[in-house]
Amino acid sequence: xxxxxxxxxxxxxxxxxxxxxxxxxxxxxxxxxxxxxxxxxxxxxxxxxxxxxxxxxxxxxxxxxxxxxxxxxxxxxxxxxxxxxxxxxxxxxxxxxxxxxxxxxxxxxxxxxxxxxxxxxxxxxxxxxxxxxxxxxxxxxxxxxxxxxxxxxxxxxxxxxxxxxxxxxxxxxxxxxxxxxxxxxxxxxxxxxxxxxxxxxxxxxxxxxxxxxxxxxxxxxxxxxxxxxxxxxxxxxxxxxxxxxxxxxxxxxxxxxxxxxxxxxxxxxxxxxxxxxxxxxxxxxxxxxxxxxxxxxxxxxxxxxxxxxxxxxxxxxxxxxxxxxxxxxxxxxxxxxxxxxxxxxxxxxxxxxxxxxxxxxxxxxxxxxxxxxxxxxxxxxxxxxxxxxxxxxxxxxxxxxxxxxxxxxxxxxxxxx
Numbered sequence: 166x167x168x169x170x171x172x173x174x175x176x177x178x179x180x181x182x183x184x185x186x187x188x189x190x191x192x193x194x195x196x197x198x199x200x201x202x203x204x205x206x207x208x209x210x211x212x213x214x215x216x217x218x219x220x221x222x223x224x225x226x227x228x229x230x231x232x233x234x235x236x237x238x239x240x241x242x243x244x245x246x247x248x249x250x251x252x253x254x255x256x257x258x259x260x261x262x263x264x265x266x267x268x269x270x271x272x273x274x275x276x277x278x279x280x281x282x283x284x285x286x287x288x289x290x291x292x293x294x295x296x297x298x299x300x301x302x303x304x305x306x307x308x309x310x311x312x313x314x315x316x317x318x319x320x321x322x323x324x325x326x327x328x329x330x331x332x333x334x335x336x337x338x339x340x341x342x343x344x345x346x347x348x349x350x351x352x353x354x355x356x357x358x359x360x361x362x363x364x365x366x367x368x369x370x371x372x373x374x375x376x377x378x379x380x381x382x383x384x385x386x387x388x389x390x391x392x393x394x395x396x397x398x399x400x401x402x403x404x405x406x407x408x409x410x411x412x413x414x415x416x417x418x419x420x421x422x423x424x425x426x427x428x429x430x431x432x433x434x435x436x437x438x439x440x441x442x443x444x445x446x447x448x449x450x451x452x453x454x455x456x457x458x459x460x461x462x463x464x465x466x467x468x469x470x471x472x473x474x475x476x477x478x479x480x481x482x483x484x485x486x487x488x489x490x491x492x493x494x495x496x497x498x499x500x501x502x503x504x505x506x507x508x509x510x511x512x513x514x515x516x517x518x519x520x521x522x523x524x525x526x527x528x529x530x531x532x533x534x535x536x537x538x539x540x541x542x543x544x545x546x547x548x549x550x551x552x553x554x555x556x557x558x559x560x561x562x563x564x565x566x567x568x569x570x571x572x573x574x575x576x577x578x579x580x581x582x
Contacts, residue, residue: 232316
C-alpha cells in the first residue's frame with residue numbers, strides 16, 4: 166500500500182502554521198510498512214480540493230486528509246469528499262452527545278454550526294476524537310481508502326496513534342513484525358556521519374538505515390521487518406553494534422530522547438543539581454531543561470545577565486574584571502559559570518555568553534559563543550564559531566551547551582568507576 170497525505174487549510178499556504186501533521190503521519194506509516202510518496206497542501210477551496218483528490222487517486226491507494234472538519238464555512242473537507250465520492254453525510258449520535266457535553270461542561274451555549282462537526286461520511290467507519298469535537302473517519306471506495314483526520318495536532322496525533330493506526334494494521338492483515346529504533350547523535354554533521362558509514366548504508370537490506378538531520382542533530386532510524394519482535398531486535402542490535410563501533414562517541418540517546426531529557430536523566434541518576442547563567446541565550450537554556458517533566462528535581466535556578474552591569478550585580482563579578490576581559494571571552498564564561506554555581510549552591514553549572522549576531526561584539530565576530538561548565542572538578546570552557554542567523558545561533562548554542570553538559574556528566578561518572 167502507498168499513501169498520499171493531503172493537508173487542507175489556507176493557513177498552511179500562508180505560512181501561518183507549520184504542517185507538522187504530515188511528518189507525524191509519515192513516520193507512523195513507515196513503521197507499519199506503508200510508503201508515503203507525496204505530501205500535498207491545498208487551501209480551503211472546494212474546486213481545488215476536488216482536483217487534488219483526483220490527482221491523489223491516480224497515484225495512491227490510501228489518501229489521508231488532515232484539517233477542514235471544523236464548524237465554520239471554510240471547513241469543507243468532508244462535504245467535498247462526500248460529493249466527490251457520490252455519498253452523503255449523516256449525523257453520528259455519539260459524536261453529537263460528546264460535543265453537547267463539551268459545551269455543557271464549559272458552561273457555554275452550543276451554536277447551531279457546531280452540530281456540523283458531528284457529520285460523518287455515510288457508510289464509513291468513525292474514528293473517535295478523545296481530545297476534541299470533530300470525529301475522524303475512514304471510507305473505502307473501490308481500490309482506495311480515504312481517511313479524514315482533524316487538523317489540530319493535539320487532536321490528530323492521538324486519534325491516528327490509537328484509532329487509525331491499529332485499524333490500518335488489521336486492514337493490512339500483516340503477519341510480519343515491523344520494528345524501528347532511533348539512534349541520536351550530536352557533535353557530528355550528517356555528511357560526516359554518512360561518510361563514515363557509507364559501506365554499511367550501501368549494503369543495508371534488513372534492517373534498513375535512514376539518516377535524518379535536524380537543527381544540528383543527526384538521527385539514524387533502523388527498521389527491521391521479520392516474523393517476531395525478538396528476531397527484529399536481533400537484526401537491529403547487530404546493525405547498531407556495527408554503527409556504534411565507528412561513531413559511538415557521538416551517540417547521546419535513543420528513540421524519544423532529546424538533549425534536554427538526556428541531561429535531566431543523567432543529573433537525576435547522579436543525584437546532582439544544575440544552575441545556569443545566560444547572556445546571549447536569555448533563558449533559553451533553562452527553558453529547554455524545564456520543558457522536560459521532572460526538571461524541578463535537578464534544575465535549581467539561574468540568572469539572565471544580558472549586559473555587563475547585570476553580570477556584576479547578579480553574579481558578583483568585580484567591575485574591574487571587565488576592564489581586563491571582554492564580556493564575550495573565555496574568562497567571562499568561566500567566571501559566570503563559577504559564580505552561578507556558588508550563588509545557587511549546585512553541583513554543576515552552565516554559562517553562555519557571546520555575540521549572536523548579526524553584529525560583532527567589539528573584536529569578536531558575530532556567531533562567537535563561549536560556554537562554561539563548572540563542577541567540583543573545576544571549570545571548562547568551549548569556544549564556538551557559529552554561522553547562522555541570530556536566533557539560529559542562540560538555539561544552536563543551547564543545544565551545544567546541553568551536549569557539553571551531558572559529556573561532562575558522563576566523563577565525571579566514568580572517572581568514579
